[in-house]
Amino acid sequence: MRALDAEVVLAVWSAVEPLLPVGEDHHPLGCHRQRVPDRVCFRGILIRLVTGCSWTTVETLLDHQVSDTTLRYRRDEWIAAGVFESLAAEALAAYDRIIGLDLSEVPVDGSQHKAPCGGHGTGPNCTDKGRLGWKWSLATDRHGIPIGWVAAPANRHDAKLVAATLDDVARRGLVSEIDTVHFDRGYAFAFVRDDCAGHGLTDIQIPKVRPRAARRRAKNIVPLGLRWPVERTNSWLANFGQLRRNTDRHTRHRDAQLALAITLILTIKLITWRNRWSPIR
Numbered sequence: 704m705r706a707l708d709a710e711v712v713l714a715v716w717s718a719v720e721p722l723l724p725v726g727e728d729h730h731p732l733g734c735h736r737q738r739v740p741d742r743v744c745f746r747g748i749l750i751r752l753v754t755g756c757s758w759t760t761v762e763t764l765l766d767h768q769v770s771d772t773t774l775r776y777r778r779d780e781w782i783a784a785g786v787f788e789s790l791a792a793e794a795l796a797a798y799d800r801i802i803g804l805d806l807s808e809v810p811v812d813g814s815q816h817k818a819p820c821g822g823h824g825t826g827p828n829c830t831d832k833g834r835l836g837w838k839w840s841l842a843t844d845r846h847g848i849p850i851g852w853v854a855a856p857a858n859r860h861d862a863k864l865v866a867a868t869l870d871d872v873a874r875r876g877l878v879s880e881i882d883t884v885h886f887d888r889g890y891a892f893a894f895v896r897d898d899c900a901g902h903g904l905t906d907i908q909i910p911k912v913r914p915r916a917a918r919r920r921a922k923n924i925v926p927l928g929l930r931w932p933v934e935r936t937n938s939w940l941a942n943f944g945q946l947r948r949n950t951d952r953h954t955r956h957r958d959a960q961l962a963l964a965i966t967l968i969l970t971i972k973l974i975t976w977r978n979r980w981s982p983i984r
Contacts (some may be wrong), residue, residue: 704942706753706967710978714970716745718793724784740770744777752960755944774880782959791962794969795875798848802976805845810885810930811868813840813861814937822952826856837949839940839961840864842872847939848972849965850877855955866898878902885909885929940964958966 706713708943727739747761747769756764758771781787783789815838828836836857845850851872855864865886872878883906884899893910899907908929941947943964949957 705897705971706754706943707749708963710974711967712746712749712761714974715749715790715966716742718966719745719790722784722786722789724780724786739773739777740821740889743768744774747774748778748963752943752945752963755882755948755950757950759773778956778959782955786790787959787962787966790971791966794966795848795850798973802974804848804850804877806850806880807882808845808885808929809844809850809872809881809883811840811865811890812887812930812933812937813838813864814941815857816941816946817948817949818857819948820950820952824856824954824957825855826858828857831857837957840868840935841933841940843933843936844870845929845932848969849936850875852961852965854954854961860889862892862895865890865895866901869898869902870906878904882906883908887930891940936968939968946964949955 725742751761762771818835818837821835825837827833838857839854842851851868853867884904885908888910972979
């Protein structure tokens with residue numbers, strides 16, 4: 704997976720390092736074990752996100768340079784400092800500045816996945832025999848670049864997450880640039896249109912539900928709208944093992960993983976764009 708490519712990891716680490724809180728040494732004599740470098744911990748957090756393995760497995764993969772307890776503690780320290788959210792915001796701003804967001808068409812959709820350990824922010828997954836799961840609701844630009852997202856239990860209807868998703872887009876100052884919002888038929892509710900209208904969005908595209916008695920003819924095919932960009936991005940996110948089968952028990956951990964995964968996707972996009980204009984040797 705490209706998320707573990709050396710140039711991708713280096714680019715993300717270069718953005719992460721200035722955001723990290725300064726580690727303090729509280730030992731009066733300074734004779735205790737030395738603090739594990741932040742870069743080693745970042746590498747461990749990244750490996751777990753991509754592969755979905757346990758913390759103890761990450762410890763083994765890193766040749767026991769850091770313990771699983773230290774990895775969890777450092778992750779929580781960075782979450783409290785707002786590192787992952789700031790990182791995602793910086794990556795999105797960089798993409799908008801270098802390539803540019805196309806907000807003429809914005810599709811919104813959800814994606815639900817397994818959460819076998821349960822915990823806060825999980826619920827019965829109706830598509831997985833009622834097993835515990837979680838989901839995210841995602842809004843993207845015309846080309847599938849995430850501009851707003853929110854996590855929720857698997858039993859929360861996607862339509863109920865539209866308001867929170869648009870709130871996240873508004874928090875990034877992007878709602879005013881949106882022309883058209885696209886949904887699938889599962890969002891055909893009046894309150895969805897009201898939520899969009901509350902954000903100043905009036906051009907809403909929701910495919911009409913075909914009557915059961917209607918004959919299936921080629922002329923009667925109802926267009927599905929522009930939904931493929933968000934569905935493709937959901938597929939990209941599902942490639943991360945820890946998002947596809949999440950074993951954390953707290954919502955803040957899932958939010959951090961989602962933000963880091965989106966940062967990696969944006970970084971890969973920027974590197975690909977750079978390579979398009981690199982001279983052929």
